[in-house]
Amino acid sequence: MIDPDYENFCRLVRDRSGLVLTPAKAYLVNSRLEPVARGLGLAGVPQLLAQLRAGAASSTIDRCVDAMATHESSFFRDAAPFEQLAKTVLPPLIEARQHTKLLRVWCAACSSGQEPYSVAMVLQEMGPRFSGWRLEITATDMSESILRKARAGIYSDFEVRRGLSPERLSRWFTRKGEAWEVSSTLRAMIQFRPHNLLAGSKGLGVFDVIFCRNVLIYFDVDRKRQVLGELARALAPDGNLFLGSAETVLGVTSDFEGAPGSRGLYRLPRLVAAAKSA
Numbered sequence: 232m233i234d235p236d237y238e239n240f241c242r243l244v245r246d247r248s249g250l251v252l253t254p255a256k257a258y259l260v261n262s263r264l265e266p267v268a269r270g271l272g273l274a275g276v277p278q279l280l281a282q283l284r285a286g287a288a289s290s291t292i293d294r295c296v297d298a299m300a301t302h303e304s305s306f307f308r309d310a311a312p313f314e315q316l317a318k319t320v321l322p323p324l325i326e327a328r329q330h331t332k333l334l335r336v337w338c339a340a341c342s343s344g345q346e347p348y349s350v351a352m353v354l355q356e357m358g359p360r361f362s363g364w365r366l367e368i369t370a371t372d373m374s375e376s377i378l379r380k381a382r383a384g385i386y387s388d389f390e391v392r393r394g395l396s397p398e399r400l401s402r403w404f405t406r407k408g409e410a411w412e413v414s415s416t417l418r419a420m421i422q423f424r425p426h427n428l429l430a431g432s433k434g435l436g437v438f439d440v441i442f443c444r445n446v447l448i449y450f451d452v453d454r455k456r457q458v459l460g461e462l463a464r465a466l467a468p469d470g471n472l473f474l475g476s477a478e479t480v481l482g483v484t485s486d487f488e489g490a491p492g493s494r495g496l497y498r499l500p501r502l503v504a505a506a507k508s509a
């Protein structure tokens with residue numbers, strides 16, 4: 232029989248964040264909640280789970296939900312999406328946005344910031360093609376603690392060696408003691424803000440490109456569909472959505488179609504895009 236306190240916690244996490252915890256993840260719950268329980272002065276995880284079921288403070292619930300999120304990220308993760316961004320996605324957008332010279336990118340579930348900083352490098356490296364443009368990157372995550380790291384823009388040797396070429400490292404980072412600090416040019420392009428994907432996209436505006444990578448993989452199909460519907464609403468008619476390499480819209484939603492020949496890249500179906508532009 233599944234422990235009712237554990238069952239309650241799984242429901243709490245799913246309702247608050249979309250993350251699905253199965254009974255098989257009990258070991259993960261234990262190891263991730265142990266430090267939270269200790270920090271709260273409790274004897275252990277069972278006492279914390281019981282407290283959550285009895286009705287804990289909202290800040291305690293947030294800490295526990297945050298503890299269950301995986302924040303794994305790296306610069307230029309999987310490489311291909313960033314090449315597609317530079318070669319396939321941006322050239323037609325540069326043509327299409329000549330009148331406004333405004334490009335808006337959303338990194339939804341940006342974790343510790345490597346993804347939005349990689350996007351910022353790609354945009355900067357397009358050089359004069361963006362001369363006179365306003366380039367805005369909105370980077371969001373539900374976790375305040377991981378956003379603090381992202382905003383700080385300070386990475387260890389290990390983190391910068393994962394995905395950054397020596398050229399990019401020397402161009403966009405400076406040594407700060409044992410660590411590396413992102414340049415102020417990249418930092419100025421990004422607005423980091425807390426946002427829960429389950430809360431919709433109102434107030435964020437319309438985006439030309441959305442990265443929502445390696446987060447939907449943790450959601451059940453209903454919540455994937457819900458979030459993809461919101462992303463479709465937030466995307467410009469000729470906009471582009473990047474999902475993670477293990478994620479797809481197939482069997483989940485008809486709000487997006489795969490871009491031919493580009494794995495992981497999705498667009499609005501033609502009729503939907505036409506109706507949006509009308």
Ligand SMILES: C[S@@+](CC[C@H](N)C(=O)[O-])C[C@H]1O[C@@H](n2cnc3c(N)ncnc32)[C@H](O)[C@@H]1O
Pocket residue numbers: 247248249250300301302303304305308339340341342343346371372373374377426427428429443444445446475
């Ligand atoms: C594995 S990281 C992905 C980071 C980055 N997108 C990448 O691909 O490298 C997943 C992130 O999703 C965030 N997350 C999980 N559920 C979320 C939700 N409902 N709303 C916003 N962010 C969420 C977590 O806090 C975590 O930082």
